[in-house]
Amino acid sequence: MTPAQHKSDRPVAALLVPDILALLEDAPGDVAAETEEMHAADLADVVEAMPREKVGEFLRALSPNRAAQVIEYLDEELRSEFLEHVTTEQAAEIISEMTPDDRADVLEDLEEETADEILSDLSEEEREETERLLQYEPDTAGGLMTTEFVSVEQSLSVDEALARFRAKARSGLRESLHAIYVVDVEGRLVGVMSLRELVAAPDGASVADVMHTEIVSVSASADRKEVARVTSEYDLVAVPVVDGFGRIVGAVTVDDVIDAIVEEQTEDVQKLGAVQPLDDPYFVSSFWDVARRRVGWLVILFVGEMFTGTAMRAYEETLAQAIVLTLFIPLIISSGGNSGSQSSTLITRALAVGDVELRDALLVLRRELGQGVVLGACLGAIGFVRALLWHSGPGVSAVVAVSLVLVVLVGTVVGAMMPLVLKRLGFDPALASSPFVASTVDVTGLVIYFTVARQLLGLG
Amino acid sequence: MTPAQHKSDRPVAALLVPDILALLEDAPGDVAAETEEMHAADLADVVEAMPREKVGEFLRALSPNRAAQVIEYLDEELRSEFLEHVTTEQAAEIISEMTPDDRADVLEDLEEETADEILSDLSEEEREETERLLQYEPDTAGGLMTTEFVSVEQSLSVDEALARFRAKARSGLRESLHAIYVVDVEGRLVGVMSLRELVAAPDGASVADVMHTEIVSVSASADRKEVARVTSEYDLVAVPVVDGFGRIVGAVTVDDVIDAIVEEQTEDVQKLGAVQPLDDPYFVSSFWDVARRRVGWLVILFVGEMFTGTAMRAYEETLAQAIVLTLFIPLIISSGGNSGSQSSTLITRALAVGDVELRDALLVLRRELGQGVVLGACLGAIGFVRALLWHSGPGVSAVVAVSLVLVVLVGTVVGAMMPLVLKRLGFDPALASSPFVASTVDVTGLVIYFTVARQLLGLG
Numbered sequence: 001m002t003p004a005q006h007k008s009d010r011p012v013a014a015l016l017v018p019d020i021l022a023l024l025e026d027a028p029g030d031v032a033a034e035t036e037e038m039h040a041a042d043l044a045d046v047v048e049a050m051p052r053e054k055v056g057e058f059l060r061a062l063s064p065n066r067a068a069q070v071i072e073y074l075d076e077e078l079r080s081e082f083l084e085h086v087t088t089e090q091a092a093e094i095i096s097e098m099t100p101d102d103r104a105d106v107l108e109d110l111e112e113e114t115a116d117e118i119l120s121d122l123s124e125e126e127r128e129e130t131e132r133l134l135q136y137e138p139d140t141a142g143g144l145m146t147t148e149f150v151s152v153e154q155s156l157s158v159d160e161a162l163a164r165f166r167a168k169a170r171s172g173l174r175e176s177l178h179a180i181y182v183v184d185v186e187g188r189l190v191g192v193m194s195l196r197e198l199v200a201a202p203d204g205a206s207v208a209d210v211m212h213t214e215i216v217s218v219s220a221s222a223d224r225k226e227v228a229r230v231t232s233e234y235d236l237v238a239v240p241v242v243d244g245f246g247r248i249v250g251a252v253t254v255d256d257v258i259d260a261i262v263e264e265q266t267e268d269v270q271k272l273g274a275v276q277p278l279d280d281p282y283f284v285s286s287f288w289d290v291a292r293r294r295v296g297w298l299v300i301l302f303v304g305e306m307f308t309g310t311a312m313r314a315y316e317e318t319l320a321q322a323i324v325l326t327l328f329i330p331l332i333i334s335s336g337g338n339s340g341s342q343s344s345t346l347i348t349r350a351l352a353v354g355d356v357e358l359r360d361a362l363l364v365l366r367r368e369l370g371q372g373v374v375l376g377a378c379l380g381a382i383g384f385v386r387a388l389l390w391h392s393g394p395g396v397s398a399v400v401a402v403s404l405v406l407v408v409l410v411g412t413v414v415g416a417m418m419p420l421v422l423k424r425l426g427f428d429p430a431l432a433s434s435p436f437v438a439s440t441v442d443v444t445g446l447v448i449y450f451t452v453a454r455q456l457l458g459l460g
Numbered sequence: 461m462t463p464a465q466h467k468s469d470r471p472v473a474a475l476l477v478p479d480i481l482a483l484l485e486d487a488p489g490d491v492a493a494e495t496e497e498m499h500a501a502d503l504a505d506v507v508e509a510m511p512r513e514k515v516g517e518f519l520r521a522l523s524p525n526r527a528a529q530v531i532e533y534l535d536e537e538l539r540s541e542f543l544e545h546v547t548t549e550q551a552a553e554i555i556s557e558m559t560p561d562d563r564a565d566v567l568e569d570l571e572e573e574t575a576d577e578i579l580s581d582l583s584e585e586e587r588e589e590t591e592r593l594l595q596y597e598p599d600t601a602g603g604l605m606t607t608e609f610v611s612v613e614q615s616l617s618v619d620e621a622l623a624r625f626r627a628k629a630r631s632g633l634r635e636s637l638h639a640i641y642v643v644d645v646e647g648r649l650v651g652v653m654s655l656r657e658l659v660a661a662p663d664g665a666s667v668a669d670v671m672h673t674e675i676v677s678v679s680a681s682a683d684r685k686e687v688a689r690v691t692s693e694y695d696l697v698a699v700p701v702v703d704g705f706g707r708i709v710g711a712v713t714v715d716d717v718i719d720a721i722v723e724e725q726t727e728d729v730q731k732l733g734a735v736q737p738l739d740d741p742y743f744v745s746s747f748w749d750v751a752r753r754r755v756g757w758l759v760i761l762f763v764g765e766m767f768t769g770t771a772m773r774a775y776e777e778t779l780a781q782a783i784v785l786t787l788f789i790p791l792i793i794s795s796g797g798n799s800g801s802q803s804s805t806l807i808t809r810a811l812a813v814g815d816v817e818l819r820d821a822l823l824v825l826r827r828e829l830g831q832g833v834v835l836g837a838c839l840g841a842i843g844f845v846r847a848l849l850w851h852s853g854p855g856v857s858a859v860v861a862v863s864l865v866l867v868v869l870v871g872t873v874v875g876a877m878m879p880l881v882l883k884r885l886g887f888d889p890a891l892a893s894s895p896f897v898a899s900t901v902d903v904t905g906l907v908i909y910f911t912v913a914r915q916l917l918g919l920g
Binding site (some may be wrong): 202234259265266269299304320323327346367372386390439 | 482497498499501532536573622625626629630638654655657658659660662673674678682691692693694695696697714715717718719721722725726728729730732733734735738741742744747750751754755757758759761762763765766768769771773776779780783786787788789790791793795797799801802804805806807808809810813815816820823827830831834835836838842846850868893894899902906919
């Protein structure tokens with residue numbers, strides 16, 4: 001009774017493959033009927049587990065409508081591969097079954113030549129609609145939106161509106177849109193209502209009576225982050241998209257918003273790990289593409305870290321006088337990096353979800369100063385005991401302890417402030433990655449350590 | 461025409477506060493009507509920007525229904541503060557206007573005593589429903605679900621079902637649920653349809669004709685991660701929740717799923733920054749709570765990093781013979797940490813979104829070995845030149861170069877494998893934080909460096 005619990009497991013999808021392949025061999029005409037009961041998303045999992053050379057045959061055994069549904073759930077690579085290997089007519093037939101936004105997404109992933117061929121095979125109406133959608137950047141509201149939505153004029157009665165909706169839905173509205181948009185004679189968005197509200201409206205009411213005028217909308221050029229923020233803040237299932245004149249041009253549905261949230265999050269996480277975000281999933285990205293997106297940051301960090309050498313050369317004399325100091329170098333500088341990573345992660349994420357804003361900078365500074373003192377004191381105490389146990393003597397042990405307090409304090413403050421400064425300068429706060437913070441703090445940490453050593457041990 | 465563009469900006473909310481406070485002073489009876497046009501989420505922003513002592517007065521000036529809507533959008537702290545300061549009757553009146561799942565969420569955040577008092581003031585039906593919801597863990601499907609949903613028996617005709625829906629919606633269904641669940645005589649979930657499909661169904665059809673039987677559902681005890689995965693994979697706006705007998709007990713709506721996704725992501729990011737996840741937003745968490753959640757990992761990392769001291773003591777003699785080696789220690793070990801952070805971040809995220817699975821471990825290993833060689837060669841080449849420019853001599857420069865290649869290789873592989881190993885052992889892969897990977901690689905890096913130095917320079 002809870003099919004989702006097993007249906008969506010990929011291993012199960014893989015188990016179905018032999019049966020489906022056998023059926024495809026013996027009775028290809030039955031494939032469509034036999035797989036009818038399955039969710040398109042699950043069928044896509046089966047396709048992904050199938051030998052590549054069988055994919056085309058299998059998809060062609062389904063109806064174009066069903067094949068289109070399955071293809072919408074396939075991973076991009078397999079989808080493009082399939083569409084580039086069937087005839088243009090077959091591809092066009094399948095693609096014309098898709099919702100306009102998915103259609104544009106799919107075409108965007110194809111080779112330009114193939115996409116153009118398929119486009120020219122679509123009906124004029126479909127082609128124009130798709131070309132309009134393709135004009136928007138993929139990461140904007142325009143790029144995410146569908147043009148399939150229901151709008152009614154505010155002057156209609158509820159019964160007329162319901163009849164309009166019913167006609168539109170029966171004529172093959174494929175998006176599961178749940179909001180009905182109300183427009184004035186110029187097509188400008190003036191209200192919104194849910195289908196539920198329309199259905200539940202008292203008899204004889206007009207659309208204007210039922211609609212809400214507190215409309216939340218985004219412009220077609222709005223970034224997907226903004227779309228995600230609005231959807232999440234106002235608990236919407238779809239956000240209407242308007243042009244510069246306030247006319248409704250489309251709607252972004254929540255399923256695409258969720259995908260956008262997850263992709264944004266992936267980018268943020270990759271930035272926090274000092275990787276330039278990948279465009280595609282890990283295995284879909286080519287080896288050299290991944291290497292290219294890593295080497296940039298690695299080299300920047302490496303060059304930054306070279307200053308540790310410069311710092312140590314400056315204190316070469318101090319080091320020579322107390323070689324035992326060397327033993328604690330990695331311990332001390334890594335403590336600054338670790339506490340800094342914690343702070344930068346906390347603040348970057350708080351900025352991303354809106355818990356902290358730029359104007360909170362002073363509050364953040366005050367709090368992180370406190371955190372730095374507390375955390376530094378803890379590590380300083382442990383470090384002091386450890387140094388004594390290593391027979392480093394009370395002098396060196398004190399140097400270690402004092403340095404740890406200061407280094408952790410600096411790490412915490414630098415880590416917390418870096419995302420705020422980056423944001424203030426118009427950069428992405430997520431660039432304040434753990435390795436970046438650590439590298440910045442390493443040099444400072446060495447300077448602090450040797451300065452403390454000179455002072456407390458009276459070295460030159 | 462695009463109110464969202466300015467409406468949701470907090471600075472604008474703050475600008476409205478003086479006007480609203482003046483109105484509250486002069487004509488409290490007009491507050492409800494004057495703010496009627498505003499979205500509840502925006503009004504919540506206004507409340508958050510208001511002096512604390514005015515909040516109660518303002519919310520009481522609204523109708524209980526409207527106040528409930530606004531309170532649902534308030535941040536937890538302010539909400540609890542308000543509800544703990546009004547009379548129990550007032551609180552109960554407001555809370556009974558909320559949807560059952562929000563009601564349970566709000567009560568969960570209150571002091572137990574206050575929550576019990578409010579609960580006992582609710583109607584018996586509301587109390588039982590709320591108590592039932594409170595039994596589920598907040599992070600499970602049961603904790604996220606609402607019990608307000610529409611179910612119809614499969615034997616009904618489409619017209620009967622529509623009438624049933626209309627009656628339920630008119631009687632005050634507050635959730636914007638868009639799916640209609642079809643049950644058998646035992647209450648077991650056997651089908652699902654959207655309101656759109658019901659409305660668009662041909663005349664004379666029965667519910668059983670229209671419904672889909674490819675149901676995706678979750679059990680009440682399913683983790684919110686599972687709920688999010690299912691919602692996202694199947695592009696749902698609501699997921700039905702079933703008990704052990706397959707009977708529908710509730711539904712999780714997509715707005716709560718988005719909140720859950722964002723919270724899960726926050727937890728993952730914090731883990732990747734070596735912070736035990738906070739329960740509350742940054743400023744809502746107390747200073748000592750934050751410190752407590754940081755110090756654990758810092759101490760673990762610190763203790764781990766102590767082995768760098770042990771490693772260096774083991775090579776004290778080597779060091780004494782070529783003190784120049786010291787200069788490159790931070791540079792070399794940080795390079796291992798940085799490349800390791802990149803790999804662990806990439807793989808942890810790929811695991812979280814399902815791009816990589818445990819059985820891909822060998823593929824990951826092969827790819828990351830390659831990445832390590834390429835990235836190591838780049839840094840090794842730069843390091844070699846830098847060492848020569850520092851007049852370290854060809855021998856030491858070669859040691860630096862070879863060590864860098866090996867350290868980056870080890871960092872890359874360890875960073876990539878650690879999340880997979882953690883997952884295999886049943887731990888959260890996100891525990892493979894950048895600082896954790898860096899600490900692990902630091903010790904290895906030192907051993908590699910000194911071993912290479914001994915070999916190439918012929919030291920003891």
